[in-house]
Amino acid sequence: MIYMTQALKNAKKAFKINEIPVGCVVVRENKIISQGYNQRNKKNNVLYHAEMIAINKACKKINDWRLENCILYSTLEPCAMCAGAILQARIKKIIFGCYNHKFGCAGSVINLFEQEKFNHKVEIISGLMQNECECLLKNFFMMLRKTKKIEQKEI
Amino acid sequence: MIYMTQALKNAKKAFKINEIPVGCVVVRENKIISQGYNQRNKKNNVLYHAEMIAINKACKKINDWRLENCILYSTLEPCAMCAGAILQARIKKIIFGCYNHKFGCAGSVINLFEQEKFNHKVEIISGLMQNECECLLKNFFMMLRKTKKIEQKEI
Secondary structure, eight states: OHHHHHHHHHHHHHHHTTSOOOEEEEEETTEEEEEEEOOHHHHTOGGGSHHHHHHHHHHHHHTOSOOTTEEEEEEEOOOHHHHHHHHHTTOSEEEEEEOOTTTOTBTTSOBGGGOTTSSOOOEEEEOTTHHHHHHHHHHHHHHHHHHHHHHHHHO | OHHHHHHHHHHHHHHHTTSOOOEEEEEETTEEEEEEEOOHHHHTOGGGSHHHHHHHHHHHHHTOSOOTTEEEEEEEOOOHHHHHHHHHTTOSEEEEEEOOTTTOTBTTSOBGGGOSSSSOOOEEEEOTTHHHHHHHHHHHHHHHHHHHHHHHHHO
């Protein structure tokens, strides 16, 4: 739970800067080696999803593109890009909080981690601290809708 | 052909530094706005695939994560990570040279660009300058095998 709690703390950092609240950590030998939170809008760049930031930092930290002994904890099921990066980096296990019914590529829309033809498989654990991760996202989108309504009234 | 020729020139830059020769360009309103070539080993980082480098640069160039009016030319069919980034960036069209039977996610293994559930579809054109793109890859892997044989003899 401590690693997902830290991932959730990172997601809250995204919330504070008005980004969709997704956070993650990369763990190796029971130590957090890198962290990330979604900053796509702030950076105006698709490559700034939480998982991509954390994978980028982890590669730099251990100076290797192979993150074979690493576990990635994310508050949200990864999209195709992030799932693809996890596969490319040969991360051994992904543990995520809540499901992404629109873009999730660890089972919700498709499952990139268990494709027969790929040379790497990733173990998946889902639903860890699901309620907390889901609530944060719901609160964010509720806030967004309220802000939009207020803006519309002001126009 | 001029854009794929340029993508191929980029792939040759990768070849010269002993990287799997993949190159690409991002085109917007008939102008190349960014380019990339594979540097995964040099940078020790999975995020340095040709397409990721070019998408990163394109987002920075136009200061937007939405590359909606862009076309990506790549010498090789994109992997899951790169296909996911293309989807996330809402690139409208991808034109690639040769097929990636092991990791290709534009039809060879799976097709991420035509998933019913995703909110964005990407037009695919495949096989442009296929022979040239394929030959470059074949030459690279042939050279790799030769180098390994020589190394084994020397041990």
